[in-house]
Amino acid sequence: MTITGNTSIYAHIGFPIHHTRAAALFNGLFEDLGIDVAVVPFEIEPDQLSATIPAFRAWRNLVGVGVTIPHKETMLSLVDELTPMAKLCGATNVIRRDPDGRLIGGQCDGTGLVRSLTGAGHQVSGAKVLLSGAGGTARPVAFALADAGVGRLEIANRTREKAEGIVAEIRAAYPDRDVRVHEDADEFDIVVNTTSLGMNSDDPLPVEAKVLRPGVVVADAVMAPPETALLKLAASRGAIPHPGILMLRSQFEVILDFLGLTSK
Ligand SMILES: NC(=O)c1ccc[n+]([C@@H]2O[C@H](COP(=O)([O-])OP(=O)(O)OC[C@H]3O[C@@H](n4cnc5c(N)ncnc54)[C@H](OP(=O)(O)O)[C@@H]3O)[C@@H](O)[C@H]2O)c1
Structure with missing residues (x-):
């Protein structure tokens, strides 16, 4: 994939993050669909998580954030709004950044x-x-x-x-x-x-x-x-x-819908 000045970013945040399979899989799927989004792993220590939130709000070419262990529960109180499923589950694993910078926490596991x-x-x-x-x-x-x-x-x-x-x-x-x-x-x-x-x-x-x-x-x-x-x-x-990979692939489809990228 070629990253240009037009590319949007989907940050995948966890601690540690080296084990993530989503980054490689999702980058390939975005490329296959011709959607100009790059997935970047973000390794953030738990006590630094709240410090990342203002940056996410300010970051205009950020479409969203994938959230993995150990941040799924802590993130609940840091975003601006939660979907009913994220509220019910008490955990969010995907965040949408709306154009006004608001962060909406969803749940797609x-x-x-x-x-x-x-x-x-x-x-x-x-x-x-x-x-x-x-x-x-x-x-x-x-x-x-x-x-x-x-x-x-x-x-x-x-x-x-x-x-x-x-x-x-x-x-x-x-x-x-x-x-x-x-x-x-x-x-x-x-x-x-x-x-x-x-x-x-x-x-x-x-x-x-x-x-x-x-x-x-x-x-x-x-x-x-x-x-x-x-x-x-x-x-x-x-x-x-x-197999588990089918669950992860379908999460990608749910995430595309949630981020409003399906028709792009
Ligand atoms: N395919 C996907 O898209 C996808 C998405 C998310 C997660 N996953 C995978 O799902 C798996 C679980 O992740 P998680 O985050 O839910 O883990 P978790 O919160 O740590 O939960 C682990 C579960 O496994 C049980 N367990 C662990 N060791 C056990 C043992 N020796 N004997 C019996 N039960 C045992 C635990 O039982 P206790 O409650 O008794 O400790 C608990 O129910 C991981 O392999 C993860 O990679 C896959």
């Missing part, structure tokens, strides 16, 4: 996953979903699944109280949804791993193998390795693997 599933032809509305994990990714995924009209959502997590906490929050926000802590059911339409299990070769599976039935969609948020042990086992049992 979960909507990215839902969009990737529906884009691949898997119906989320009415589906029975097992969500493994109750960390920073699980929360927006759970809210987005609830928002998309999931039929039943069961959440399993090593630390059960965290799963109970998300269940209670979703019940409060979506009283009509059937949301519960996972016990021993094994028939699901969609299984989603949002734990970090699968990143190391000796990790245990993030779900019980009995849920990996033929035809079940098995989505893994883990992107490294691209094909986790969970996805391999799912495929070998006739389930449908849905």
